[in-house]
Amino acid sequence: MAERKTARDDNTLRIVEAASELFATQGYAATSVEQVAAKCSAGKDTIYRRFPSKLALFGAVLEQARDSRVTLLAGFTAALPKDGSPLGRLQQVARWFLDANLDPELVAFKRIAMTESQVLASGPQPGSQKDPFMEVLVSHVEAAQEAGAIAPGDSLFIALQLVHCIVAVPLNDALVGGESYAGKAARDAHFKAAWALFLEGAAA
Incomplete structure (x- = not known):
């Protein structure tokens, strides 16, 4: 029984990974369940037993992308030096956010969310679950506030x-x-200016 469950989980992961690549490179409208089936060498019936529609499959793709980034962020924050300043740790987390948001796969999915907003709105909507990314960022903001490095407030x-x-x-x-910010040097320069603006404000 355990082996059958493992095989089913492996097949589901294989389907989602194939769909992720196709959605990211072709877009939502141009990707069909038939193409996903061909790419992962699975039958259409196998896919539909797990995902009743292309929209449900895309939802699973987004969920996997989100979960993988949550795992990466958890590993990144766990590796931050504990003896550093709270403001320094906030700065490093903020820099991670910049790279994460410019990940080509996530950019492709966000583009789909914009262009296919009406289609996606017809599917099941996520509940009012907390955003783990903002929770991490807020916790670092609060730590910097407690240290007196950032003004108190919401x-x-x-x-x-x-x-x-x-x-x-x-x-x-x-x-x-x-592609203005595709390279590390351009991102570093933008981040340096944006971080200074965040800390100092725009007042003369």
């Missing part, structure tokens, strides 16, 4: 402004096919 609001300050321009560039 930590969630501050975290949201930090993400917007750092991510918005590079992500918008990537969503329209730009």
Whole structure:
């Protein structure tokens, strides 16, 4: 019984990974269940037993992408030096957010979410679950506040402004096919300027 469950789980993972690649490279509309079946060498019936529709399959793709990034973020934060300053740790986490949001696969999925918003809205909507990424960022904002490195205030609001300050321009560039922030040097320069603006504000 355990072997059958493992085989089923392996098949499901293989289907989702094949679908991830096709959705990311071709888009949602151009990808069919038949193409996914051919890519992962599975029958259409095998896919439909696990995912009743292409929309459900895309939902599983997004869930896997999210879970894998949560795991990466957990590993990254666990490796941060404990003897560093809270503000320094917040800075490193914020820099991780920039790279994570510019990951080509995630950019492709966000582009799909924009172009296929009406189709995706017809599917099941996620509940009001907490955002693990923002939870991590908020916790680091609060640690920096407790250390007196950041002014007191709504930590969630501050975290949201930090993400917007750092991510918005590079992500918008990537969503329209730009490559201005594809390289590390360009990202480092943008992050340095955005981080300074976040800390100092725009007042003269």
